[in-house]
Amino acid sequence: MKYSTTVLFFALIGCKSAHTINNPKVDNAITKNAVQLLEDKRFHSVSIVVLKDGKSITRHFGELTIGKGNKPDDSTLYELASVTKTFTGYIASKAILDKKLNLDDDIRIYLSEPYPNLEFKGEPIKVKHLITHTSGFPNFPPKSENKEAFFEGLRLINIETKPGEVYSYSNTAPELTAYILEKVYQKPFEELVNEFVLKPNKMDQTKFTLNENDRNRLVKGYNDKNELMPNFNRTLWGGISGLHSTTTDLVKYMKLQLDKSNVTVNESHKKLFKEGSDFWEGYHWYIIENDNQLIYRHHGGIYGMQNWFVIYPKQNMGISVLTNASFNETGEILEKVVDNLYNDINAIQ
Structure with missing residues (x-):
């Protein structure tokens, strides 16, 4: 696939939201990691969310449709896949x-x-x-x-x-x-999600059922052969997948997960099953805890898009990285992007 210089220029410039952390170094760290990811031509776009100490930034890079230069933005709807869990x-x-x-x-x-x-x-x-x-x-x-x-x-x-x-x-x-x-x-389970999570946290752009306008904003993603993939068709309750959301709503979900006064959040972060020396299962959270870290995280992968959603309570921080590509190595690659971005932000004085 050939790209014009103009398309590449506008595809690699991130779209900045109105909720920007006022720190150019954080912005630069996000841009650096996004540009490095997009050097792998199997990826076409990436949206990155960072919440730190109650302030957030959402940045968008690349193009949603190959060759068109149409960047994602804060209104773009992503499938959350297994982050729904x-x-x-x-x-x-x-x-x-x-x-x-x-x-x-x-x-x-x-x-x-x-x-x-x-x-x-x-x-x-x-x-x-x-x-x-x-x-x-x-x-x-x-x-x-x-x-x-x-x-x-x-x-x-x-x-x-x-x-x-x-x-x-x-x-x-x-x-x-x-x-x-x-x-x-x-x-109904959909009503429970609305009543207990979405409405109390004003996540009005997160939903199972989409109207026509929502479907127009929904990402259509690709596999590693640049073939357009279908969106997920929910046939069951939605316990595993089916939620759609925007980057701005994910900021709100991060704030919920960092709310130490919320007893339901605290219960959901309890360690219920130990898998390794520093790895546990919570209420559908993968928990890493050792002398230096406490992390709650989950990966979501579906046809044509994947994401990593990670909470760092000790640093009062959350990071989410979403892309319109899905293939075998995508999860591992995005995990490295999250880890590198976390390290870059922590290194900022």
């Missing part, structure tokens, strides 16, 4: 505090029919196992074309390890969690 975790933590759920509940008490297969040698799958990817459920539901088929698929699952002992990433478990949350609150 952190919203599921937040509502689950609220349900625990509201005493609607107990982490040690056998999940089958919330199902309308018996599922004798959802245990291992008499050991039941508990709510906490769904939340921490330790249920033994498969990554993808055996059937996911609709909600009725999902429950049919649950009967096909064979639990091969004791629940709570082995981490295995599952997109099946968060969907069942969303269903359980609907049942205990007697409200």
Whole structure:
């Protein structure tokens, strides 16, 4: 693909929002990391969000459509993909505090029919196992074309390890969690997300269901062959994916996650399962904690776009990096961008 000098010039200049941190060094650090990323021609655009000590900056680079030079901006809608799971975790933590759920509940008490297969040698799958990817459920539901088929698929699952002992990433478990949350609150999961997360934090640009104007703002992304990819079609509750958001709304979500006075946030950040010497699972947060760091993070990947969303409570900081490209190495590359940007900002005196 050939680019004119003019297109390249305007594609690489970032679009600055009205919420800019008044520090040119931070701005320069963002620009440096964005330009380095876009040197890899598999990437076409990148949006970067930084929140530090209550002040934020959102910057946009590249082009959303190959060859057109149309930069993303603060109104661009991205699919959050698996970062949606952190919203599921937040509502689950609220349900625990509201005493609607107990982490040690056998999940089958919330199902309308018996599922004798959802245990291992008499050991039941508990709510906490769904939340921490330790249920033994498969990554993808055996059937996911609709909600009725999902429950049919649950009967096909064979639990091969004791629940709570082995981490295995599952997109099946968060969907069942969303269903359980609907049942205990007697409200649709989409309504729970609106009531408990979006409305209180004025995240009016974050939503599951899009109108025509929203769809026009929705990113259409690419794979590594520059082929345009479809957007995700939600057929289940939305516990794993389906939320769309803008960079400015992600700032608001960062502020929520950094609010130490919020008891639901504090519950959702609890370490529920230990994976390594300094790595834990929270309520759909991956938690890194050692002598030098405390990090809450989640990656989101879907057809044609990916993002990393990271919270650093000790530094009172959040970083999100979003791109309109998705291929095998994208997550690792974006993770390095986040790490490098974090180091660059921390080095600024």
